[in-house]
Amino acid sequence: MTDMEKLLAALAEVRDDVDFADEGALVDDGLIDSFDLTQIIAALDEAFDIHIITGDIEPENFNNVQSMLELVHRYQGK
Amino acid sequence: MSILTVEFLAFAACTLLLYYLMPLKVRWLVLVCASAVFVCLSGWYSAAHLTAVALVMWGGGLLLQKKKSRLLLAFLLVLDLGAMVFLKYYPAFSGADLILPLRLSYFTFQSAGYLIDVYRGKAEARKNPLEAWLFIGYFPQLAQGPISTWKELGPQLRTGHRLDPDSFVSGFQQLLWGYFKKLVIADRLASVTTALLKGGDLPGWFVLGGVILYAIRLYLDFSGGMDVVRGFSRMAGIELPENFRRPFFSQSVAEYWRRWHITLGAWFRSYLLYPLTTSKAGIGLGKAASKAFGKKTGRMVPSALATMLVFLLIGIWHTANWNAVVFGTYFGIVMAASMLLDPVWKSMRNTLNLPKDGWMKPFRLVRTWILTLIAQYFAFTAGPGQGLSLMAQTVQPWSFAGFAEQMTGVMELTEWIIAAAGCVIVLVVDILCEKKIDVCGGLAKTHFWIRWPVLLALILVIVVFGVYGSGYDGAAFLYTQF
Incomplete structure (x- = not known):
């Protein structure tokens, strides 16, 4: 399983009604709200064993799956 | 000086005239002077408190930039927020008659936000104390709000703007x-x-x-x-x-709060909800709850609890009385319940084959109106008793x-x-x-x-x-x- 597949699976656990793979402005367009974000952070914590700090909860890090994956890789030191 | 007075209009017009007459580089100083006059006219007490908060914010910001210390941040926040809590809530318990500085809760929150942003590396600490002072003392904001972050307002105030x-x-x-x-x-x-x-x-x-x-x-x-x-x-x-952003068109209470007093909600989200829910303790609580209630619901538990706390504080932020407690607790319960019961609503929608849009839109609109109106009974009355009696009527x-x-x-x-x-x-x-x-x-x-x-x-x-x-x-x- 690639990291992207792992990420999409984790996101689907939080919201199965959002097309994460194809959306580019998840936060800015209001497709996910602050509560979804907190769930996503918990899901990423579990899937990738990383702890995202509050300062990184910014729309630009969660607007699309590419940005989220970059954030995950930054925490993993990749 | 209320913004409804002719004096305010004249004051604002003079400020604008001077602003555009001055060279670009010093235009921000016109705003400093106008804001200083405005706050002094609101009473020496307001001016002194605001300046003290600005000094703590300015010095604290520089120290935090030099050394990212969580202990120092905590100390500064206790100092900053503590003064507000004391002035706002001590009289409610003691009956003492303290003078409240103008817009105390607004500029205190704004300065606390600045300190946290500097600590998080989201804002650069200002070397010039006047810049820090203007950020919280900018007079139109002091007259009415909102609660801005440094990133939103600080650089704009410091820049001299050409007349467009x-x-x-x-x-x-x-x-x-x-x-x-x-x-x-x-x-x-x-x-x-x-x-x-x-x-x-x-x-x-x-x-x-x-x-x-x-x-x-x-x-x-x-x-x-x-x-x-x-x-x-x-x-x-x-x-x-x-x-x-036109809150009365909201489809849910959560959306209503994203459109009503947006900057207050953003402050609580950024500086309280996120730190609480995404802290190691918050994530740990979610994991423990997942074992008891399943992954989806379990992960929502920290958010639901933090939301209830946030709304209680939003209620009390407005005013120190029992109505504010009822108002905040009510919204906290409604929000937490809608979050935790979301899977139930979804399965109900599927079972009953309800449309996503169509007539459901006006239905959701009316539902949001009803849920928010219930809270209004406690917003203007003298106490929960009067609110309940009006409800009964x-x-x-x-x-x-x-x-x-x-x-x-x-x-x-x-x-x-x-x-x-x-x-x-x-x-x-x-x-x-x-x-x-x-x-x-x-x-x-x-x-x-x-x-x-x-x-x-x-x-x-x-x-x-x-x-x-x-x-x-x-x-x-x-x-x-x-």
Whole structure:
């Protein structure tokens, strides 16, 4: 399983009604709200064993799956 | 100095004139001087407290930038927020009579946000104390809000802006629109709230109508004031963050709170909700709850608990009384319940094969109205007892006998007609904005001979139909005391 597949699976656990793979402005367009974000952070914590700090909860890090994956890789030191 | 007074308008006009007469480099100092005069006119106590908070913020910011210490941040926040908590809540317990600095809760939150942002590396600490002072003392913001972050406001204040005719006219339009909402409609509706608070044997329809009108008045009052200060700021080239985005069109209570007092919600989200829910303890709690309730619901538990705390604090932030506790707890429970029960709603929707849009949209709109109106019973009454008693009156069998007398007992028919016409105008503009038709932007771009007659007519309406009396500066803005 690639990291992207792992990420999409984790996101689907939080919201199965959002097309994460194809959306580019998840936060800015209001497709996910602050509560979804907190769930996503918990899901990423579990899937990738990383702890995202509050300062990184910014729309630009969660607007699309590419940005989220970059954030995950930054925490993993990749 | 209230923004409703002629003195404020003259003061704002002089500030703008001086601002644009000065060289670009020193224009921000005009704002510093104007804000210093404004805050001093609000009382020496306000000026002293604001300056003390600015100094803590300035020095603390520099120290935090030098050494990222969590202990130091905690100390600074206790100092900053502690002073506010003491001044705001000590009198409620002790009965002492303390003078509250103007907009204490606003500038305290803004300075606390700055310190946290510097700690998080989101803002660069300012070396010049005047820049830090202006960030929390900028006078239009001190008059009405919102709560800005450094990133949103700080750099804009420090930059000298050139006169841009489009922004200037657009700002002027917004300023007039704000005065229209406040003086022509909101202040007129104040007599409805007075009639409700008088009590007595009021019919159910009157109480419900009165509470609905209170909600509308609160929106027009607060968002009108915001329009005035955002409009003035835009005339000076400064864009203050949006604080209201037509909340009454919300499809859920969560959406309502994303559109109502947006900057307060953003502050609590960024500086309390996220740190609580995404801390190691928050994530750990979610994992433990997942074992008991399943992954989906379990992960929501920390968010639900943090939301309840946030709304309780939002309630108490408004004022220190039991009504605020009821208001905050109620919204916290509604939000947490809607979050935790979301899977249940979803399966119910699927089972009943309910559409996502169609008639469900007005249904959700009405549901949101009902849920938010329940809270309004505790927003303007003297205590939870009076709120509950008005609720009981609402659900009693309705009798429309004496309808006309009841209505004209509040205000004359012409006053009702003016208020209703004003509400219709705001509703039409809001509906157009909801449909992404930019009425204000459109007007600003129209031909001179269309734009200015419309604006002059608006000025005339404000002057003629605004609620004034001898020596009267309008009902004080409902939010000024916070």
